[in-house]
Amino acid sequence: MGFQKFLWPPKLITRAMCRNITLFRPLQIAEEVNKLLDLKAQAQATFPNTDDVNVNQKFTLKTPKGTRDYSPEQMALRNSVLSKITEVFKKHGAVTIDTPVFELKEVLTGKYGEDSKLIYDLADQGGEILSLRYDLTVPFARYLAMNKITNIKRYHIAKVYRRDNPSMARGRYREFYQCDFDIAGTYDLMLPDSECIKIVCEILDTLEVTPYVIKINHRSLLDGMFEACGVPASSFRCICSAIDKLDKSPWDEVRKEMIEEKGLSEEVADKIGEYVKLHGNTDLVDKLLNDDLLSKNKCATSGLEAIKLLLKYCNIFNVADRVLFDLSLARGLDYYTGVIYEAVLLGDSTKGEDVLVGSVAGGGRYDNLVGMFDTKNKQVPCVGVSIGVERLFTVMEQKLHAASRKVRSTEVDVYVCTAQKDLVDERLKLCNELWENNFKVEYSYKKNPKLLAQLQYCEENSIPFAIILGQSEIKEGIVKLRNVLTRDEIAVKRTKLPEELLKRLADLNINGTVPI
Amino acid sequence: MGFQKFLWPPKLITRAMCRNITLFRPLQIAEEVNKLLDLKAQAQATFPNTDDVNVNQKFTLKTPKGTRDYSPEQMALRNSVLSKITEVFKKHGAVTIDTPVFELKEVLTGKYGEDSKLIYDLADQGGEILSLRYDLTVPFARYLAMNKITNIKRYHIAKVYRRDNPSMARGRYREFYQCDFDIAGTYDLMLPDSECIKIVCEILDTLEVTPYVIKINHRSLLDGMFEACGVPASSFRCICSAIDKLDKSPWDEVRKEMIEEKGLSEEVADKIGEYVKLHGNTDLVDKLLNDDLLSKNKCATSGLEAIKLLLKYCNIFNVADRVLFDLSLARGLDYYTGVIYEAVLLGDSTKGEDVLVGSVAGGGRYDNLVGMFDTKNKQVPCVGVSIGVERLFTVMEQKLHAASRKVRSTEVDVYVCTAQKDLVDERLKLCNELWENNFKVEYSYKKNPKLLAQLQYCEENSIPFAIILGQSEIKEGIVKLRNVLTRDEIAVKRTKLPEELLKRLADLNINGTVPI
Structure with missing residues (x-):
């Protein structure tokens, strides 16, 4: 690892922003198609008789706005x-754990501020008033409070829903996966917090997105710094959200906002400006612990x-x-109470990639959220991280695309072919023998498929081996085993087939010639 | 396999019915709790000032009616x-593949007959009119038609939603998993159909629910039989749904319904009665191919x-x-066009279990559904099976319960303990070494945890090994490796630890002493 080699400080990018970065063409095409379908739907609504629909289908065949199906390749x-x-x-x-896709609307009320307007409500069909979950953190807090759980380390991977106006070309959807890891419990300082950071590193390392x-x-530290610079306590949160914009806007703009909109004096704003440009490691912490202003502020020194x-x-x-202490990191959510962090992918400048690819994980400590659900306001301290899996899927897709590698959507080991007519029973029999030996096996559902068509299927689907069965092979108790890639064929005794196949599959995996 | 050993024909049970079979106590308790919470919510709505809620939470903390959270043990x-x-x-x-959790309402319209009233609608928030998916089959047909896919073999495991009045004590919920496998494409007779049956057998065998x-x-065959018995063509479907009730009602009641409500003559009803009591295998097929009435009916003979x-x-x-040809099997859904099947678990009578446990899979051929979504009515023949996973989860829970086995909710190999104070850094260091060697490792988030508390955690969580680290071990370059179950401890050189641990974990797995 050596981000120090790259231009620094780069223009910082938040997760919200990175969802806006233009991705590659297939997504753009998908969005254009969807726009056209939307127009068609509108046209149909306006002029219901102008379309050529028949009795079978009186509406445009599409998924709801902002959603998509996942193809076998995407799912793989x-x-x-x-x-x-x-x-x-x-x-x-x-x-x-898992929680329902919808919650009582009241559970979500008052947790997302202005963004509450993006919550999907269910129709009132004469029962409870329900909404689709907006994230996984609020249901987690509800789960802890409801079950009186005071310590747990859990992950939750599930879809969440936001009535945003997404730009699908830019990888944003109304239905998308979140992947959260959180540690709840009353523990000693920074022990669970540091494990969260370790986990983010392990994930990014294992996905090889370094x-x-x-x-x-x-x-x-942010609060103490504001206090030391002379920001009134009532403005802490709104100055924090101004700072949060530093990843998208230059300092001058943020300064202007703090002065003109948030009412800070130029002097106070400039003091803040001196701090937020700082980033480093333990040396910087030590320097700030001796800083004239901060060293006198309890809040700042405890941070x-x-x-x-x-x-x-x-x-x-x-x-x-891989960790950088950065005073300009603020993160938008009000509920953070301690450490906050954000992982940012850096492009590999040696390969001419953009220096910054974007945020792929973020989180922090939130000690007061669970208490909002408890009648006695009992707190359960929490720290957690959300892995930006949608963004990571896209990065992995791009990597595969760049390496011209195809994703296999099945794991079939071998395809059982016949070379002559009327051998369907023999094919089924051999398939069954192989299934019973735990191989992944396919065969044609045609009674008398052409050999060429069967072999072509193997090549198109990257199936590594084909077995060819003819009358003479059956008589001799052998099969022809074909390496689909090299097209080499050898005769194998039928009794020795499982053993031989196992050996050859193991060889393939060792040599890594089977994609994904 | 030997279901012939049991009482036959047993009272047949459909999937719909088996969801009503009373399960074990925890679910009953859960339902009682939920009923009380519902009453509390109603009371609060009626007398809003009578409850002791505070500012933090003005509503009953619960999941929506008919839904539940899944605990770590349930998820495992x-x-x-x-x-x-x-x-x-x-x-x-x-x-x-995956499809969105909601569809345009129009996609679902007209697919579920009377049950359409059970569909969850989303609120109209100024966009498209949407509903939550009711099953996975209609979204699959929509996906095929929309993407002009004419052949695919896919599975889809996802939650579906029905505004039923579920009896949760009986394992029925408004949000539940479906698990579908379907083969779409124009193929030769019974080739994909038989693979579906093979798959159901492999699943039930691998889960050991024989x-x-x-x-x-x-x-x-059903249609041909009705025709041969003299049922008017317009009554085929409604007689079919009367037959479908034979798994819940005795023949006399079904006969009465066919005569009094569906207008059949007694003679016609009795002819049907003779057929639907038949079940067997190829011999029965041959007998019926020579049957006076059926042999003259093209529909019947082709079936x-x-x-x-x-x-x-x-x-x-x-x-x-494991397959039984049974003329009383009708299955409710209108869209089936060919073979239909249903897997039923039989209790082990030698163990004093009930003879019938219930339906755990069902499906059949539906060649006309995809065409309903195509503007040109282009058909894509399909055959598939839905695995009753909710039912199987319950059966597996019961099996574990009966065997007094606990489900482990984590897979932790080893817990790193310290025996003295001020060794947190040493604990973290050793954890890190073990993580880097790919072990699953936990440690206490307390700075100075008590040794007893650490070892107790291991026992409570069925963690197989504990490592104990003290000042003297650190000095000597060793660790104490403890088998949590036997409480045996040995000293291991720290450099040899990964090797030793790997060996001992492999031994455990071979001996099968680690639960699940």
Whole structure:
């Protein structure tokens, strides 16, 4: 890892923003098609008799706005990415839970501020008033409070719903996956927090999307810094959200907003400006602990001490070189109460890629959310991270595309072909023998398929082996085993087939010639 | 397999009915709790000031009616069952797809008959009119028509939604999983159909829920039989749905319904009665092919020929002894056009279990559904099966419960403990070494946890190994490796730890002493 090699500080990009980065063509095409279908639907609504629909279908055949089907190839890639991520969670002893796709509307009320308008409501069909979940964090907090759970380490991978106006060409949808890992419980300072960072590193390493950097900061330090600079306490949150814009806007604009809209004096704004341009590691923490203004502020020093301990644990976990203490990191959500972090992919400049690809994970500590659901306001401290899996799917798709590799949507080992007519029973018999030996096997559902068509199917679907069965082979108790890629064929005794096949499949996997 | 050993014909049970069978106590308790919460919510709505809620939470903390959270233990069991099922689908070369949780309402309209009233609608928030999916078959047909796919073999495991009045004590919910496998494409007679049956057998065998029987029948045979008995063509479907009730009602009641409500003569009803009590195998098919009435009916003979071929393929696939040709099997859905089947679990009477446990899979051929979505009414023939995974989850839970086995909700290999104070850094260091060697490792998030508390955690969570680290071990470059179950401890050189741990974990798995 060596992000220090790249231009620094790069223009920082939040997850919200990175969802806007233009991706590759297939998505653009999909969006254009969807736009046209939307227009067609509108036209039909306006002029219902102008379309050529028949009795079978009086509406445009499409998925709802902002949603999509996932094809077998997309699903294969997603499942492969998600299973790698899940393995990391399991390595750290996490359990998984699931919650309903909808919640009582009241559960979501008052948790998302202005964004509440993006919540999908269900129709009132004479029962409870329900809404689709907007994220996985609020249902998690509801689950903890409802079941009086005071400590748990869990992951949850599921779809969430937002009535946004998404730009699908840019990879944003109204239905999308979230992938959250959280540790709830009353523990000692920075121990669960540092494991979250370790987990993000393991995930990004296992997906081989390096280089990346994990920026960290602390809400107490931000608050203490504001206080020390002379920001009135009532303005802390709104100044925080101004700072949060630094990843999209230059300092001058943010400064202007703080002065003209948020009412800070030029002097106070400039003091803040001096701090938020700082980033570094333990040396910077030590420098700030001796800073004239901050060293006198309890809030700031407690934040700095926490960061210092976090960096120490990151060092033990061998990830310190991937972590950057960055005072401009603010993160939008109000509910954070301690450490905050965000992982950003950096393009490989040696390959001429853009220096920044975008945010792929983010999170922090939120000690007061669960209490909002408890009648006695009992708190359960939490820290967690959300892995930006949609963004990672896209990055992995691009990587495969760049390497001209195709995703296999099945895992079939061998295809059983016949070379002559009227051998369907023999084909079924051999398939059954192979299934019973635990091989993944396909065959044609045509009674008398052409040999060429069968072999072509193998090539198109990257099936590594074909078995060819003819009258003479059956008589001799052998089969022809064909390597689909090299087209080499050998005769194998039928009794030896499972053994031979197992050996050859193992060879293929060792040599890594089977894609994905 | 030997269902012949049991009482036959047993009272047949459909999937719809088996969802009503009373299950075990935890679910009953859950329902009682939910009823009380419902009452509390009603009371609050009526007398809003009588409850002791505070500012933080003005509503009853619950999941929506008919839904539930899944705990870590439930999720572990579900994921284990689903991954075994998925392996079988993959063995047969199936791909997977996903579709949005909601569809344009029009997509669902006219597909479910009377049950349409159970569809969940989304609120009209100024866009398209949407509904939650009711099953996975209609979205699959929509997907095929929309993408002009004429052949695919896919599975789809996802939640569906029905505004039923579910009895949760009986395992019925408004949000539940479906697990569908379908083969679409124009192929030769009974080839894909028999593979569906083979797949159901492999799934039930791998889950070890034997004994079971797969009942089969054919819509053409039913239609031909009705015609031959003198039922007017316009009454075929409604007589079919009367026959479908034979699994819940005795013949006398069904006969009465056919005569008094459906207008059949007594003579016609009694002719039908003679047929629907028949069940057997190829011998029965041959007998019916020579039957006076049926042998003259084209529809009936084509159905019988199809069944005969299916039984032949089932024989090649080595599952013929698990298949029963049963003329009373009708299945409710209108859209079936060919073979229909249903798998029923039989209790083990030697163990004093009920003879019938219920239906766990069902399906059939539906050649006309995709055409309903195509503007040109282009058909894509389909055959498929839906695995009753919710029912299977319950059966597996009962089996574990009966065997007094606990489900592990994590897969942690080893827990790193310290025996003295101020060793947190050493614990983290060792954890990191083990993670880097790909072990699943946990440790306490307390800085100075008590040794007893750490070891207790291991026992409570069935973690097989604990490592104990103290000042003297660190100095000597060793660790104490403890078998949590036997409480045996040995000293291991730290450099040899990964090797030793790997060996001992492998031993555990071989001996099968680690639960699940």
